[in-house]
Amino acid sequence: MTATGGTADRPFLTVNNLAVAFPTEDGLVRAVDGVSLSVEKGKTLAIVGESGSGKSVTAQAIMGLVNRKAAKVTGEIWLDGQELVGLPQNEVQELMGSEIAMIFQDPMSSLHPFYRIGDQIAEAIRAHRKVSAAAARKETMEMLRHVGIPAVERRIDAYPHQLSGGMRQRVMIAMALINSPQLLIADEPTTALDVTVQAQILELISKLQGDFGTTVIMITHDLGIVADVADDVAVMYGGRIVEVASTKALYAQPEMPYTLGLLSSIPRMDRKLPERLDPIRGNPPSPINLPKGCVFQPRCNYWERVPDGACKTVRPDLLESDPDHFVRCLLKPEERQQISRDVQQVLAGSPQ
C-alpha cells in the first residue's frame, strides 16, 4: 500500500522526502518539494497532475535522469534495499535499463532515427549482459513478437520512421522490458496516441506486467487512464503530493479540494450532461513563486472555512485521513468528506 515512509514489510520502491530544485536566472525552481511515496512489488502506482506539477521530474529523479550539475536532488530513493540518490553516476547508469526502465510520451525521443529498431534493442541487451549477437537478435525478435509487432521478420530491420506511432510505442516498450527490469516508469506513454491505439497499449502494459511481475509507475494527466490501470494513485500539485490513496478509495471519496476540482472539471461520458462544467478557477502556481501557505489555496473554494485564514500561512502536512488515504489539507477530515459527498452528489446524476 502507499503508506508514506518505509514500513516493516519493506515496499519495493520507497521515496523519502525527495526534492529537486533547479537554480535559474529568475530564481530557484522547486520542481519537486518533499515527495514521499512507496510502491509494492508488482503493483501499479499512478502519479497524476497537470503540467508543472512535478510529476515528470519525480519520475526522472527516480530514474536518475536529472542532471546533477543542473539541479539539486535531495532525499532518499530506496529501490529493493538500495539507495539511489547518493549513488555515483556510473552505478546509477548500471541500474538504468536493467533494473529500472522508462518509456516516454514521444517514442522518437528514445529511438535513434539512424539505427534499425532490431539493432537498438539488441544493443540494450548486450550493454547489460554477455550475449552473442545472434542470441541477442533472437531474443529481440521474441520480444517484438510479444509486444504485438506484426511481421517481425521484416520489421526488425525497419527504421523508426517506417513505423506508425503505435508501433513505435510498442518498440519502445519492447526495448524497455528486454532486460526484465523490476521497475517500469511510464511517462505519459499514450498521450500522443489515438484512443483506439491507446487502449491497445494500456492492455499491452498490463499484460506484460502480469507476465513479468514488473512494478509500474504510470505518470499521466488522464484520470480515466488512472481508473483503468492503477492500484494506487498519488495526486501532485505544485511539486507536492496532495493526496494519495488506493484508486478505489480516491475515486469513491476524493478529499483534497484539488482532486475534487479535477474530477469535477473534466467532461465525462459516464454521467449525465451538466449544464456547465465546473472548472477550477485561475491558473496553476509558478514553481518559482509558490504561495506561502497551502499551494492550492489561491484556487481553492473552501479555504475560508478554515479558521484564521490558516491556509494562507500554514503549509499543511500529508496526513492520514482514513487508513491508507493521505491528504494534504487543513480542513478537518469530517468537513472534507462532507464537501466531497456534496460535490459528488451534484455531479453524479444518473448514468446515461
Place this chain on the structure above:
Amino acid sequence: MTATSTDTREVMRATDLHTHFPVKGRGLIPRTVGAVKAVDGIDLRVGAGETLGLVGESGSGKTTAARSILMLVRPTSGTITIDGQEVTSLSPKAMVPVRRKAQMIFQDPYNALNPRHTVGTIISAPFKVQGVVPKGGIKQAVLELMERVGLNPEHYNRYPNEFSGGQRQRIGIARAIALKPKLIVCDEPVSALDVSIQAQILNLLRDLQREFGIAYLFVAHDLAVVRQISHRVAVMYLGHIVETAPREVIYSTPLHPYTHSLLSAVPIPDPQRQGRRKRIVLQGDLPSPIDPPSGCVFRTRCFQAQEKCAIEVPPLVEVAPGHEVACHFPISVSELPQRIEVEKPAVDDTGDAPAEIHFIEPGPPH
C-alpha cells in the same frame, strides 16, 4: 443547451467535398504518382448557432476538412457555401470579405499568435484587415473583447509569451469573435490545455455561442469534450464520414462498428464502472490514405466485416431522423458482446487479410 440547435438556417454546407494531396514520384521532373485522399467525399452542414462536433483519430481527415471549409486548403472538388455564398470558386482576395463571417481557432495557442505582436495588435488585426471601425474606436472594442473572454484589459500591451496556454487560447478566441462571425471553425481548441483549464475554455465557448449566436464546427479527438459542447456529432474515418447523429443518439445508440470502438476505448474516470464496460480492442492503426481499402474503409479493422464490405462502398443512409450511418452491417449497443478482440494475422497495417475476431460473451463483471 439545445435551445439554438433547432434553428434551421444554415451557415455552412459542404457537399461532396474532396481534398486530395498529390504524392510526387522521384526523378528530375517528379510526376504525380498518387494522392493522399485526406477528405474523400463528405457532406457537412452547420446550422445557425449550433455546434457540429467532428470527431476522428489522427489521419481521419478531420483537420483537413476543417481547413478546406475555410479555404485554407483548396479542396480538390465539391462545393462549400458559407452563409449562402459559394466559396470554392473565389480567389484568395475575393475570399477576404467572407472571412468576416467565418473565423478559426487553432489547436496550438503558442504557434497561432505572432510572438512579436502585442495582445492589442493581435486582437485588433481583424478590424484592420477588414477595414471595420467599430463604434468607440478599435482600441475600445479590443479592450471590451479582452474583458469578455476573461483577460485583464490592462495586459493590452503584453506579448503572447507572457501568458499561459489557457490565456493564449483566450487571446485566439477574442481575435476570432472580434467581427461577430456566424461560424467559427475550432480545430482541437482545448487539447493542448491542462484539464482544469479545458473546462474554463469550454464554458467560455459556450457562453459566447449563447450571447452572439455563433455556430461552431468543433473538431476534436476527445469524445467527452465533444459531447459536452456539440449539438450534433459526425464521426470521420479515413476521409469519410461513417456516422452522424444528434449528440444524445451518437453517445447512447450508435450503430457504426467504428463509433462503438471509439466510445469503448475512452477510459472512464471511475474504476468500478470501468471494469464492467464493454470493450472492443481494435488491432493496428489507420490504413494509409494513399491506398485506402476497397469498399468500406473501416473493414480491415472491423469486427462486423464480411465479403460484401470489400466490394461495395456503404452509402451514408438515414436510419432515423438526423441519424445517418455508412455501414452494411450496423450493430446496436445491446447486440454487442462484452468483449471483442479483433486480431489480424501478421500482415502490414494496410493488409487485406481477413480479420480474425473473437467474441467473448458476457461473463460476470470483473
